[in-house]
Amino acid sequence: MSPDSGRYALDVCLACIEACxxxxxxxxxxxxxxxxxxxxxxxxxxxxxxRLVAAYLMRGSDYLPPAAALCADVCRRCAAECERHDHDHCRRCADACRRCAEACSAMASA
Structure with missing residues (x-):
């Protein structure tokens, strides 16, 4: 993973934590x-x-790929649930979760 992609993934994870x-x-x-x-x-x-993925990214953990796969799954499920509700906070959360799921899927398969 390049430093730029790692930084992007960390930023997306942190944004998702905040949105959630x-x-x-x-x-x-x-x-x-x-x-x-x-x-x-x-x-x-x-x-x-x-949070787990962010910590593993910062440490360069060997466990990042499986943690990222789990995170992508949870993010997709969270986005799907948030989309069921007609609230601005749910819409923003679903958007952040989808971005994080995409980044985590890429890390899981790297």
């Missing part, structure tokens, strides 16, 4: 919070997977 955390916080404030439970759970899982 913001989506979680906003989801918890929704009137029908029970309807957001799956979205919130996936936001938290996605942010955790992105």
């Amino acid at each position: 955390e913001r989506c979680t916080a906003a989801g918890l404030k929704e009137r029908e919070v029970a309807l957001m439970a799956r979205c919130i759970a996936l936001d938290l899982d996605c942010a955790a997977a992105c």
